[in-house]
Structures are given as structure tokens and as C-alpha cells.
Amino acid sequence: MATAERYVGGGVLRKEDPTLLTGQGSFVESITLPGMVHVAFARSPYGAARINGIDTGAAANAPGVLAVFTGEDLAGEWAAALPMAWPVTEDIRIPDHWPVARDAVRYVGDAVAVVVAETREQAIDAVDLVDVDYEVLPAVVDIESARADGAARVHEQFDSNDCYTWTHTNGDVDAAFAKADVVIKEHYTQPRLIPNAIEPRAVVVQPTPAAGDFTVWSTTQIPHIAKVLFALTAGIPEAKLRVIAPDVGGGFGSKLNIYAEDVTCLVLARRLGVPTRWVAGRSEGYVATIHGRDQIQEIELAADSAGKILGYRASILANMGAYLQLITPGTPLLGGFLFCGSYGGEAYHFECTGVFTNTTPTDAYRGAGRPEATYAIERAIDALGRAVGVDPVEIRRRNFLPKGEMVESPCGLAFDTTDYETNLDHAVDLLGYEALRAEQAERRARGATRQLGIGFSTYVEMCGLAPSQVLGSLNYGAGGWDAATVRILPTGQAEVVTGSSPHGQGHVTSWSQIAADALGVSFEDVIVLHGDTQVAPHGMNTYGSRSLAVAGVAVHNACGHVVEKARRLAAHSLEVAPEDLEFEGGTFTVKGVPERQTSIQEVAYAAWTAHSLPEGEEPGLTAHHVFDPPNFTFPFGTHVCVTEIDMETGQVEIARYLAVDDCGNVVNPQIVDGQVHGGVAQGIAAALYEEARYAEDGTLETSSMLNYLVPSAAEMPVFELDRTVTPSNSNPMGVKGIGEAGTIASAPAVINSVVDGLSHLGVTEMTMPATPERVWQTIQNAKGGAA
Amino acid sequence: MIPAPFEYERATSVAHALELMAQGGEDARLLAGGHSLLPLMRLRLARPTLLVDIGGLDDLKYVSGNGDAIEIGALTTHHEIADSHELGEACPLLTTTAAQIGDPQVRHRGTIGGSVAHADPASDLPTALLAMDAEFVIEAVGGSRSVAAADFFEGPFMSALGDGEILTSIRVPVSGASGVYRKFNRRAQDWAIVGVAALIGTDGGAISSAAIGLTNMGGTPLRAEAVEASLVGVSGADEVAAAAAQVADIGMPPGDEQASAEYRLHLASVLIRRAVGDVLT
Structure with missing residues (x-):
């Protein structure tokens, strides 16, 4: 980079917070x-x-x-x-x-x-x-009854409640299964969730x-x-x-x-x-308001005797609800490339059938399709490990895609940059895995009331939506680009106009960091405008962990264009060639003549007065850039959940939660940590607490926070966070999305942990949410007796 | 949500409140801390035509003792109870129970009188008061009366409190026994799925007296009488466990989305065992 990184990567406090925390925010209701x-x-x-x-x-x-x-x-x-x-x-x-x-x-x-x-x-x-x-x-509220013979039809204009079936195949799946030594087949359900912005x-x-x-x-x-x-x-x-x-x-997609x-x-x-x-x-x-998830999943893995996966088959039924909202049918398909997770193999098949029911429509909810897919593969790989007698860490190691760039996944996509094993190793070290297993064995030996479970999730996800052409090939209705306009005002502040539309993500802060470094101005001197189509006419907005990887990069690139123009204007005023100038810390200096310099603010003023511009240059120091990335970004990581299970009541407590994420280069570590905290909390919520339930007549039984159990801070563990850094090659900043990763990774880590904690009883199944009664009943069944 | 329309009056004394309630008829409701009534009104499950706000009656906010019994004004908040040194010494079961209600905001607004009068079988304080053989002092236009906790709770959200009556204070005997409240829920601020109030007296390491109250195990707070009888004289963990299992003697508790009847009964026996264990260790 041309300028020293003064802000990007640093722990800058959020600019948004003084306004929000002192009640001076401007919300629609006010x-x-x-x-x-x-x-x-x-x-x-x-x-x-x-x-x-x-x-x-x-x-x-x-x-x-x-x-x-x-x-x-x-x-x-x-x-x-x-x-x-x-x-x-x-x-x-x-x-x-x-x-x-x-x-x-x-x-x-x-x-x-x-x-x-x-x-x-x-x-x-x-x-x-x-x-x-x-x-x-008569109403139908769940997928299976909506597909039963003679089921009431949600829309009389159609002859069944099926909405569509979408399939995707890569490689010769039947051949992969035919030569497998081991085939496992798992069934999972994804409870319906209610977003709670x-x-x-x-x-x-x-x-x-x-x-x-x-x-x-x-x-x-x-x-x-x-x-x-x-x-x-x-x-x-x-x-x-x-x-x-x-x-x-x-928003969380809602x-x-x-x-x-x-x-x-x-x-x-x-x-x-x-x-x-x-x-x-x-x-x-x-x-x-839309709901999320609500799927029935079947996943099959074909592997050799060592547990190395050859092929994948995933088949899901997705509850659409009563109507199709903006991206209802496509939401489950966002997971359609991730039922092979971070693992290799020869062939992949995915199919999804959307089903109408008499329920609130589903649509994108934090992670949108990817938490569901990640849950299935991360549970299934544990099941494969059990089938071949291999530890959860080792079965993952044996199957990871290799370290590299543009690594071909069995799903057919090329993942930008991968280094999964380094990440897993780091997590295992931080965890103290051996000691935990020893403690687990000790508790089992003495029949402790509180048993220990250890669950892993080594996820990868696709986000930063994304190349417009690819979205077009999937029939998605919008582009994947985003836009930024950057101008230096005559009095020297930098104005950044972004096409992203933050609703809690801290774009004003992160974009300020990016622009301040790129332009060599102070963090305080950057203002960020957003969310008003008259002020920021171009944008594709904020969802799918796309803002930094697309709109933030657009800011970065627009700043580069501003600096290029400023260099030409500075060269004109200093009477040298543009390539004779160095740019650092907001100052253009003639190489070898340090006393001959001009600041970017002086250039901006000169560009505004336009009294003396080079031939062909327009007045003003402004640039507009639209970034349409060549690929998604594929952040990855290792999440580990350590649970303590009360064997008498079935209550699960999270004793430790460790997340080692890799989202490439980090602009603001505090904001990334915050995204992981919130994301993991939502995944824990799905794993242990939240479940929207309908009565057979279509009444939403969980109609308030009284019985739709959104957990609070009191239910959350202290999050142990760390990162590895594998820069993306999908954008010049090397960044990847992190807004949804926590949610995508966490639910399977929690459920794998519960299953692991009961594995000495022969337990292999657990349905989300793992409520105390469900866990207790599982323990009773495993012990072969009633209460 | 927004409540249905209602009238509002602020009472300046108990007598004034009684007068307003009489004028308001059967659809008038008293408003104390508001933490039970207002949520129901916001969901339009409760639609009182008149709210008589007694929140300003500071003379109903007190704790006073005479050695044998402690009297607590109906408008004393859960926080004030949990925080009361005097109550902590004399009735530890009450303070430890109050400290487990809801969250800090709820404990600073909710009142003991409101909790008792609301008669929610999932509320914590009524169970503790039942275990302590508390008495409730009730004022009416014609005079006052006192009702034992055992006679007060008649069903879910139903009590001996008549139209136009006001619960003004709670009298709790001072027993010298140890008190433990054990509550099982999924989120820290939730109502109890099951709660157990144990008031245990000991003599030389053995249990000399036992009162066990149960929360959310029926339409009213309950006493686990068979458990109580089995606990007396007991000192070992196995005997306590055997006694706790006697909770099945109350019959089948309700089953709901939070817990089946069978699971609830099991939880009660675990919680009783743990609560009594807390006292013995």
C-alpha cells in the first residue's frame, strides 16, 4: 500500500456509539x-x-x-x-x-x-x-403433513403444496457411493426461528x-x-x-x-x-415478519474405510410458509453448495424441495441456508468419525480441503483461500484438548452428576454476495456489486458515500478507517453517508456478510482513484511528473526533495477553486467506484463448545466456547469480535433455546418472548475468541465477511458437544433445540428405562 | 402492544383505594408494581375498565418484626425483601426466594402483595410464603380479616381475595429454620418451570422439621406433605433422596410446552433433594 496503515486493523472505537448510547439516534418510529x-x-x-x-x-x-x-x-x-x-x-x-x-x-x-x-x-x-x-x-403447518396424500392445499391454484425442486450435481455421485467402504445416512431437522431485531x-x-x-x-x-x-x-x-x-x-435478514x-x-x-x-x-x-430455517434434511456421506469422504448426497425439504417473500425460495439454496463444508471428495449432489404451508413465510435469517447446511455436514462428519472409530478432530483433519488458492470444492465452487488445518491446530492448542478429554474420562469414571461434552465445528461459508454474473446464473434478481463515492471537501474532510446500509454493523467506523488510511487523513476527518437513496444513489445494500467484502472494498478502491487524481493535480502544482511524487500520510512529496510537498487537503482546495488545473482535468477531488467481485469470500474457522450436562435434569450449560475464525484481513478487531459474539449467541439460541411452534390449526404458539425463548446475556458463556489470517484473493483488501460466520458455525458445535457428552451412554442423536426435557428423555432412553 | 382503553385513578390512602374499587365494580383492578397486570393488558388478555394505582401508598411499604413474627407491607418490593437484613436473619427463605425473581428491573418494581394477589402458580413468593405458613391481611370497606396462606390460593390466578378487597400486609412466623429456594428454568429471568421452597429445621445433624413448598406443580402453590413427613428425623443423602421421591404423592402435575407432567415430577424430586442437601451440608 502507498500509505502506512494507521487505522485499519486497529481497535478504533465505534463512531456510531455516542449517538446511539445517548439516545440521539434517529429511528423511523421517532x-x-x-x-x-x-x-x-x-x-x-x-x-x-x-x-x-x-x-x-x-x-x-x-x-x-x-x-x-x-x-x-x-x-x-x-x-x-x-x-x-x-x-x-x-x-x-x-x-x-x-x-x-x-x-x-x-x-x-x-x-x-x-x-x-x-x-x-x-x-x-x-x-x-x-x-x-x-x-x-383446514390448515397444514409442517412440511410432512403438507406433502401427505390428501393434504389441504395452501393455494388451490396448485395441485400440491410443492413449490419447486432444485438440484445441483458435481461429479459422478453414484460412482463415489458405489466404491465406498462406509456410507452413513443422517436425518436432521432445522427448527423454525423467529428473528428478533x-x-x-x-x-x-x-x-x-x-x-x-x-x-x-x-x-x-x-x-x-x-x-x-x-x-x-x-x-x-x-x-x-x-x-x-x-x-x-x-435486521439479521428480517x-x-x-x-x-x-x-x-x-x-x-x-x-x-x-x-x-x-x-x-x-x-x-x-x-x-419473515421467519427463518424450518427444514428437514437428509445427508449421506460415502467414505473409504479410513473415513476419507468420496461423495455427498444432501436432500432437503424447506418450509416456504404461505407465500414467497423476496428471496424465500432461494434462501435454502444458499446452503446448496455447503453440504460438503470444508471437506474434499469426488462428487456432490444436492436437492431441495420448497413446500408451502399455512405459516408465516420464511426467508433469509442470519446465515440464510448456510447454518442449515453447516449443521448437517458438521453433525454428519462426527457421525462418520463414530462409524470408522476416529476422533472428531482427526476425522476433520483427514478430510480437509488442502491449503491453497482457488481450491476446488466437491460442490463445484472454487474457494478463494484455504488453510483449514492451521486454524484447527490453533484451536486445539488453545482449547487444551487432551486435558479436557482426560477430565471427561474422569467424570465418567466417577459417575459425576455433571458430565462434560466437547463439540467441534470446522465450518466454511460462502458470503460477500458476490459476483453479479454468478448470481445471475442462479436466477437471483439483483446484482452483487456495490458502490462508493469519495470526495475530499474544500475544507479538507473526506466524505464517503456508501451503497451499504448499516443497521448495527459499524460501517461508519470501518469505512472511516479504510478511507483515513487510503487518503492519509485523520479518522475523525472522514464522514460516511449512507442509507438515503437521494444522498447515496447507488447501492446493493447490506446482507449476506457482503458489506466489507464488496462495499468496503469499493470505498477502498474509490479512495485509490481519488489519490490518483490528487497525484496528478499535485504534480501539476509542484511542476513535476506524477510518478516523481511519493504519497504518504496525506502528503505528496517530490522524491528526493522533501521540502517540496503539498497535502491532499491543499490539492482538494485547489481542485475546488479550479483556478489552475492540468489540461483535461475536471474540477473537484472526487471519485466513484463500483466493485463487482470476481468471487464470493469463504471465511472459515474452528468453533469448539464445551458443555456441562446435568444428568439428573438434562440441563445443558456451556462451560466454554472457543471460536477461532479466519475472515482474512481485519479492519476493526472489536467489530469483528462483536459480530462473532452476536453470531455465536444466535447459534447457541437455535441449539438450546429457540423454536417457533405452530398448532395444527395454524396458531403460532410461540407468539411472544414469553414462550419463544430468546436467550439473554445471562445464558451466554464468556466467548474465547482468536483468529488466523488467510487473506482472501476475491478483493484487493484481502477481507472476508464475518457477519454470519458465528451463527453458521455455532449450532452444530453445541449439539455435537451434547451428543459427545452423552456418547458414553451410546447416544448419537439429538434434535435442536436441546431442551432440558429432550436431553433428560434421551438420557432415560439410553439408560433403557423410564424416569 | 397497546392496552385496550381504561380509566386510571391514583389512590391516596387504603380507604380511598377501597372507595375507588367499589365505584369501579368488578372490572376495576388494583395496580401495584404492574409487573403481572401490565403485560397481560398489553397483550389485551386483561381488559380492566379502571386501574386504581396504589403504588404511591408508602405506608404499605415496610418490614417490621416483634421476634415471633415479621409483618411485611404489601407494597414492599422484591428487591427490598431480598435486600432486607432483618428478613435475611429472621426468614432467610423469603429473602433467597425474592432474590431469584425475574431480573433486577422486575425486582425493583414488583411487590410482594402484587405477587400474592395475582396468585400465579408459577410465582415464587407464594410458594415460600405457603411453606412458611404466612398469613395475609386483607382490608375491605367493612373491616379487615386475615387468611392463612394454606386457605388463600384457590386456583390459577384465583384467591380468597374478594372484589373490592385489598391485601395490605403479609405476616410471616419466625421459625429459626434454614431456608432454600431452588428454581428450575431455562432462562435466568423466566418463571419457574418447577420451584421448591424448603424450610428445614435441624437438630444434631438430623432434620427436626420440614416444610416443602412447590411452585408450578399445580393450579396453586402446593405443600409436599408426604415429603415433609418422610424428611423428619432423616440425616443421610440416601434417605433424603427417598423422601424427595415421595413428591409423587401430590398426584400428576400439569404438563405444558415447557415440561411434561412426568418430567416436572422428576424435576421436583431432584430439586427437593438438592434443596434439602443444601441445608444439611
């Missing part, structure tokens, strides 16, 4: 506009029902109510149904998905009417008065009726994508739309979507000519 009206939704209490009629009279007459609309009332407002941007196969079944249901409801929470009132409270009170004549129909969803729309334009403030991860899709759904020219994602309190409430508030603002606002309640969000 936006108040003159004349604003409040919107609330009447929602179906039934999993499946026909709407025979809706009487809105009582609601319309309630105090403060301005209008009540049914789905039929709003039918003329839509240019298109709610968008689904990932038609994964030619023959995928895509049901019409209107923001407010018309003739039928298909899940509990499906919107049936909209109340507009002077206050939010009045709107919510009036929702109770909307009288819907439902004809209740700390900020519920909200939207505010301000129309300017005379101009025909609209500003939408939304709790979204994807303001730029939303602008395109709002335009198409509501039939508003895109140029008339401005979408702003102000401070957004977390705000990577185009929701009924957002577009309804948009068309109501158009219809009524006044600003509209909707804010979700927590329980409302539980039914009206």
Missing part, C-alpha cells in the same frame, strides 16, 4: 410529520380461511378513525403483487401475494384490512372492531401530492433495492421515490424484504395525500 396519520392492520387469527365478507362499519365509526380499507378496496392500487426476486427454477410455483388479502387468508397474521386513524392507539383499538366473516378451512419494523411515508413524489423512511436493510421494488409494486416512477433507512436497530406494511403505507399516502405511519408491535412482528 419521525413525526405534520398531518401524519397512523395505520394498523387487522390480521387473520386463522391459519386458513375463506373471507366471505368484511364489515368495516364499526371500525370506521370508532373514535379518531379516518378510513378503513379491505384488500378489495385497495385492489386498484397495485401495479404488481408483492415481489419475489428469486425464481429458482423455470417451473417454480409463484402464488399471487397481495399486501392485503382479498378472498382468503393463508396464515395467522395475513393482513385482511387496514385502519387509518389520528393516533396509533385509535387505529389499534379500531382493528378490534373490523368484523370479518371467515369460513375456516431489537427495533421492530416501522415505516413512515411522506407524499408531496403536487409533485407526485414520495419519501419512505423504512426499517430496511435494503433502501436501494426497496426503491426499485416499491416503484414496481405501487406503480410509482422510481425517480419519484426516495427511500431512507435512518438508524436501524438490527429487514431484507419488501413487506406488505411498507407498500400499503406508500399507496395509502398516495390515496389520502397525507403522511402515513405504521409501527409493529413485538408480537405483531412475530407473525408479520
